Amino acid sequence: MKSIRIGTRNSALALWQAREVARHLQNNNYLTEITPIVSSGDKNLNQPLYSLGITGVFTRDLDVALLNDEIDIAVHSLKDVPTQLPHNIEIIAHLERDFPQDVLIRRESARDKEFHELKLATSSLRRRAFWLKHYPDTQFFDIRGNIQTRLQKLEEQDFDATILSLAGIKRMKMDINYEMLPVMIPAASQGVIAIAGHSEKPEINEILQSINHKQTQICVEMERNFLSTLEGGCTAPIGAFAEKIGNQIRFKGALCSLDGKNYIAIDESFEYNEEENFGEKFANIVLENGGRELMAEIKTQL
Numbered sequence: 063m064k065s066i067r068i069g070t071r072n073s074a075l076a077l078w079q080a081r082e083v084a085r086h087l088q089n090n091n092y093l094t095e096i097t098p099i100v101s102s103g104d105k106n107l108n109q110p111l112y113s114l115g116i117t118g119v120f121t122r123d124l125d126v127a128l129l130n131d132e133i134d135i136a137v138h139s140l141k142d143v144p145t146q147l148p149h150n151i152e153i154i155a156h157l158e159r160d161f162p163q164d165v166l167i168r169r170e171s172a173r174d175k176e177f178h179e180l181k182l183a184t185s186s187l188r189r190r191a192f193w194l195k196h197y198p199d200t201q202f203f204d205i206r207g208n209i210q211t212r213l214q215k216l217e218e219q220d221f222d223a224t225i226l227s228l229a230g231i232k233r234m235k236m237d238i239n240y241e242m243l244p245v246m247i248p249a250a251s252q253g254v255i256a257i258a259g260h261s262e263k264p265e266i267n268e269i270l271q272s273i274n275h276k277q278t279q280i281c282v283e284m285e286r287n288f289l290s291t292l293e294g295g296c297t298a299p300i301g302a303f304a305e306k307i308g309n310q311i312r313f314k315g316a317l318c319s320l321d322g323k324n325y326i327a328i329d330e331s332f333e334y335n336e337e338e339n340f341g342e343k344f345a346n347i348v349l350e351n352g353g354r355e356l357m358a359e360i361k362t363q364l
């Protein structure tokens with residue numbers, strides 16, 4: 063049997079995630095090989111992502127490799143994958159989500175500062191806006207690069223703290239202190255490793271079903287439907303997180319103005335059924351409660 067060619071970006075986190083997918087496939091007796099691919103998102107580190115004006119900077123090169131049959135599957139952090147996929151590319155499986163949360167990481171010299179006094183480095187509109195909602199006078203700095211680069215910048219530059227995804231920190235086994243931020247709603251599909259494939263490769267796609275985590279899939283599809291219904295093709299401060307609790311799903315979602323002053327949120331627990339598109343339903347509630355005007359306002363500010 064031929065081995066499954068796994069395409070990945072070549073950052074440490076991406077490689078770890080690709081190995082994790084390989085491990086799941088090997089446990090099911092499939093052979094695998096890993097093919098790292100340099101993405102244009104990694105080559106362009108001076109500008110914040112939203113200002114590059116295109117979605118899918120991290121995924122585009124892997125999409126091309128899939129379409130050219132250079133790889134059989136592509137492993138992604140699902141939160142970096144646009145909700146609109148190119149023709150013939152599909153998300154075919156999800157690994158189980160482990161740590162969805164955002165966490166705060168401070169430099170030693172800022173250990174005793176209160177949250178509202180921190181000078182914060184993040185280039186995420188969502189993290190910035192949700193933080194400003196609680197601490198409106200915070201000073202922000204842009205920061206780009208992978209987790210290791212960002213932590214190094216935190217040591218060297220003139221800001222106190224940064225906000226990162228806990229999943230990335232755990233996967234990189236970083237030995238650092240972090241603080242949970244319960245008021246921040248994670249980005250849609252944060253913490254989820256997803257596998258993309260070519261729509262016209264049913265054999266591979268069937269194999270991938272054997273490692274798909276259905277519960278995770280249900281939650282992230284809801285989050286991503288919420289996001290795509292709200293977003294209409296721009297990057298806005300939107301959080302979305304669905305979680306199974308007992309036999310219910312709890313969905314938290316929010317849209318926030320860039321300055322954090324206007325915040326429209328959903329927090330619902332319900333029994334899941336396949337027929338109802340809950341993500342779209344909750345997004346429409348947000349849109350009808352001022353979200354439409356807020357989205358229009360945000361689009362003029364980006």
Ligand SMILES: NCc1[nH]cc(CCC(=O)O)c1CC(=O)O
Binds near residue numbers: 255
């Ligand atoms: N946007 C960058 C990115 N994409 C995926 C992760 C980490 C893994 C994840 O949260 O899924 C990160 C780093 C971060 O947000 O701190």
